[in-house]
Amino acid sequence: MDKFYFPQETMRITQNPYGNTSHHPHNTGTPKDYPIDCAGVDGGRSAIFCPTEMKVSAIKFCSTNTIWLVSTHKVDTPTFKDYVFMTCTHWNDDDTHIKKHKKVGDIIKKGEIICLEGTDGATANHIHICTGRGYSDNWVKNSKGKWVMVGDNKPPEEVMYRYTKFTTHVMDNGGLKWISTDTDTCSDFFPPRGYFTKGDSGENVRKIDDFFVNKVKGDYFGDYSVAIVKEFQRQNGLEVDGCIGKVTLAKMVEQGFKE
Numbered sequence: 001m002d003k004f005y006f007p008q009e010t011m012r013i014t015q016n017p018y019g020n021t022s023h024h025p026h027n028t029g030t031p032k033d034y035p036i037d038c039a040g041v042d043g044g045r046s047a048i049f050c051p052t053e054m055k056v057s058a059i060k061f062c063s064t065n066t067i068w069l070v071s072t073h074k075v076d077t078p079t080f081k082d083y084v085f086m087t088c089t090h091w092n093d094d095d096t097h098i099k100k101h102k103k104v105g106d107i108i109k110k111g112e113i114i115c116l117e118g119t120d121g122a123t124a125n126h127i128h129i130c131t132g133r134g135y136s137d138n139w140v141k142n143s144k145g146k147w148v149m150v151g152d153n154k155p156p157e158e159v160m161y162r163y164t165k166f167t168t169h170v171m172d173n174g175g176l177k178w179i180s181t182d183t184d185t186c187s188d189f190f191p192p193r194g195y196f197t198k199g200d201s202g203e204n205v206r207k208i209d210d211f212f213v214n215k216v217k218g219d220y221f222g223d224y225s226v227a228i229v230k231e232f233q234r235q236n237g238l239e240v241d242g243c244i245g246k247v248t249l250a251k252m253v254e255q256g257f258k259e
């Protein structure tokens with residue numbers, strides 16, 4: 001499963017969602033959203049990259065050009081696993097990247113450039129980014145007169161990781177508590193607690209049982225499974241706890257196990 005992460009190589013957030021200037025009415029009106037202004041490496045126009053495959057759900061050419069993108073599959077975020085949306089505002093009318101995928105329904109692949117920072121409806125090059133869970137394809141004027149995104153708007157630090165191999169430079173984190181990660185995917189193999197233990201069942205437990213001994217049929221992680229996992233851990237110099245987590249799985253994969 002892909003992780004969803006901050007979409008610029010250099011993080012320089014010039015206004016966070018809680019600022020008391022132009023974003024103030026965004027997060028104090030009803031409904032509210034949580035925009036960040038991202039200004040990239042300098043005063044020029046840095047790129048916004050697509051962190052995972054996304055589909056264009058809406059695009060508006062107006063005084064504040066905006067594109068809406070929704071992930072084509074569920075992704076992992078710092079606070080949930082689900083579909084996510086992201087909007088990018090202020091790109092310029094002549095942005096060649098936007099011209100490539102300006103139709104609703106167009107797919108933007110992971111790693112492709114969505115747009116460059118711009119000044120459409122802004123004084124200096126930047127992109128105003130909003131994020132949320134699920135789907136969005138529109139905005140609405142809130143009680144403070146600001147256009148906010150329609151949907152389950154969430155603060156960006158709850159929706160995006162900082163992927164350290166991509167966003168290699170942090171000039172200004174906007175005062176937000178970003179969760180860093182050094183991988184852009186996470187395993188779907190484990191149950192939500194992160195490891196298998198006695199009492200678990202299901203397709204992946206069946207695979208584990210098959211791996212250890214073809215004689216054990218069924219998909220139940222029982223006493224026999226625990227014993228055999230402990231023996232495997234002992235033989236391989238691992239911590240002997242009878243559970244299968246990341247370390248034990250890695251050793252199993254080394255020896256031919258396929259997730």
Ligand SMILES: [Zn+2]
Binds near residue numbers: 022036037128129
């Ligand atoms: Zn803004």
